[in-house]
Amino acid sequence: MKGNQKLVGYIFEFAWILPSVAIPIAVISTVILTAFAVGIRVPDIAGRIEPLAINRTAPFNEPGVRELAPGKYEAIFIAETFMFTPSVIDLPVGSDVTFKVTSRDVIHGFKVIGTPVNMMVVPGQISKITVHFDKPGEYLVVCHEYCGAAHHTMSATVIVK
Ligand code: CUA
Numbered sequence: 557m558k559g560n561q562k563l564v565g566y567i568f569e570f571a572w573i574l575p576s577v578a579i580p581i582a583v584i585s586t587v588i589l590t591a592f593a594v595g596i597r598v599p600d601i602a603g604r605i606e607p608l609a610i611n612r613t614a615p616f617n618e619p620g621v622r623e624l625a626p627g628k629y630e631a632i633f634i635a636e637t638f639m640f641t642p643s644v645i646d647l648p649v650g651s652d653v654t655f656k657v658t659s660r661d662v663i664h665g666f667k668v669i670g671t672p673v674n675m676m677v678v679p680g681q682i683s684k685i686t687v688h689f690d691k692p693g694e695y696l697v698v699c700h701e702y703c704g705a706a707h708h709t710m711s712a713t714v715i716v717k
Contacts, residue, residue: 654684
């Protein structure tokens with residue numbers, strides 16, 4: 557082989573190798589960027605609960621908001637066909653809120669529009685995620701797992717002011 561052909565060979569070889577290195581680097585960078593810069597997080601499993609005993613199991617025996625420390629809140633929700641309890645909560649702007657949600661019956665979803673809160677709610681499990689509310693407004697909470705005929709009506713509201 558002449559020197560020129562060899563050089564062309566190396567260039568083609570490099571052109572094929574480059575994407576196989578660049579694509580994984582791009583994927584990993586995107587994951588790191590979304591996790592740390594954009595704040596997308598995977599919800600935690602915060603324990604198990606007996607679905608039939610929700611009404612007498614703390615903290616789900618008292619759904620709603622409670623203040624844990626100055627600026628830190630816990631919001632306890634029960635999901636069931638086709639509603640969330642409570643249906644409305646109020647939070648002060650600038651607060652850190654840990655949502656803890658469980659289901660009484662089937663699999664539901666818990667998505668707070670405009671925030672990174674996006675969880676699956678599974679009977680027997682407690683789903684948990686913490687988020688910071690720095691903008692006042694009314695945030696719609698929707699169920700985004702198909703749970704039956706009135707799935708599309710299942711919602712709640714988080715009011716931040
Ligand atoms: Cu609950 Cu869909």
